[in-house]
Amino acid sequence: xxxxxxxxxxxxxxxxxxxxxxxxxxxxxxxxxxxxxxxxxxxxxxxxxxxxxxxxxxxxxxxxxxxxxxxxxxxxxxxxxxxxxxxxxxxxxxxxxxxxxxxxxxxxxxxxxxxxxxxxxxxxxxxxxxxxxxxxxxxxxxxxxxxxxxxxxxxxxxxxxxxxxxxxxxxxxxxxxxxxxxxxxxxxxxxxxxxxxxxxxxxxxxx
Amino acid sequence: xxxxxxxxxxxxxxxxxxxxxxxxxxxxxxxxxxxxxxxxxxxxxxxxxxxxxxxxxxxxxxxxxxxxxxxxxxxxxxxxxxxxxxxxx
Numbered sequence: 499x500x501x502x503x504x505x506x507x508x509x510x511x512x513x514x515x516x517x518x519x520x521x522x523x524x525x526x527x528x529x530x531x532x533x534x535x536x537x538x539x540x541x542x543x544x545x546x547x548x549x550x551x552x553x554x555x556x557x558x559x560x561x562x563x564x565x566x567x568x569x570x571x572x573x574x575x576x577x578x579x580x581x582x583x584x585x586x587x588x589x590x591x592x593x594x595x596x597x598x599x600x601x602x603x604x605x606x607x608x609x610x611x612x613x614x615x616x617x618x619x620x621x622x623x624x625x626x627x628x629x630x631x632x633x634x635x636x637x638x639x640x641x642x643x644x645x646x647x648x649x650x651x652x653x654x655x656x657x658x659x660x661x662x663x664x665x666x667x668x669x670x671x672x673x674x675x676x677x678x679x680x681x682x683x684x685x686x687x688x689x690x691x692x693x694x695x696x697x698x699x700x701x702x703x704x705x
Numbered sequence: 706x707x708x709x710x711x712x713x714x715x716x717x718x719x720x721x722x723x724x725x726x727x728x729x730x731x732x733x734x735x736x737x738x739x740x741x742x743x744x745x746x747x748x749x750x751x752x753x754x755x756x757x758x759x760x761x762x763x764x765x766x767x768x769x770x771x772x773x774x775x776x777x778x779x780x781x782x783x784x785x786x787x788x789x790x791x792x793x794x
Contacts, residue, residue, distance in 0.1 A: 533774075
């Protein structure tokens with residue numbers, strides 16, 4: 499928070515002052531989303547936070563090019579992915595190893611039709627070609643529309659749809675769940691069933 | 706695999722050892738000429754599979770976005786703003 503002295507030192511135009519404050523607050527509000535997208539791209543929280551830091555620096559320096567009232571998330575995502583593809587990709591391997599880089603390995607609970615282990619999903623996501631990975635995450639998790647994603651990536655909407663569909667199909671293949679029959683109970687439940695002597699329709703389970 | 710004229714449902718049938726795994730939706734085949742990036746060569750994902758994947762993706766993303774922010778970002782923005790104020794003075 500700025501104290502009175504700092505306020506007096508800043509530009510005399512109160513409108514400019516308000517725009518400065520709100521720009522910073524807009525940035526702060528988008529940081530969680532930037533981390534989510536960056537971590538999905540890079541497969542690493544550590545690398546993601548470096549990427550977000552660089553993105554915030556660039557956004558601050560380019561604030562004049564942001565039109566107030568337009569889509570801040572899309573503007574920031576564009577800066578972030580440009581930074582990722584120009585600087586970060588070269589540092590790491592094409593396929594990231596996600597073992598241990600995410601802190602939790604929680605199963606997605608609460609659904610009858612198949613709980614996919616979060617660690618499994620992240621491992622599979624890291625194996626997707628990057629153009630599919632970013633499209634799948636943008637459309638499936640960030641709340642961006644197909645049109646916004648197409649603008650950010652710089653391709654036609656049909657291309658985004660194609661990449662999303664291919665990405666989802668590839669995830670299903672990597673996770674071994676290409677049909678509804680493959681969706682079973684989560685890992686924990688399956689382990690319990692295998693450990694016990696559950697009898698199903700007269701057949702005994704062999705562990 | 707030829708991309709012209711293959712009904713995606715037939716492709717799924719040939720690929721699936723178990724006919725129960727056929728996709729539940731069917732769509733008319735598109736010409737494919739207007740847009741080179743069509744999905745006609747992809748079998749449709751089972752909606753249950755798609756739903757499970759969607760939930761898992763959202764859970765992965767939400768876990769990160771719901772986490773508390775590291776100090777470094779707020780510290781960076783505070784520093785940038787302070788520098789700007791010094792220049793304006």
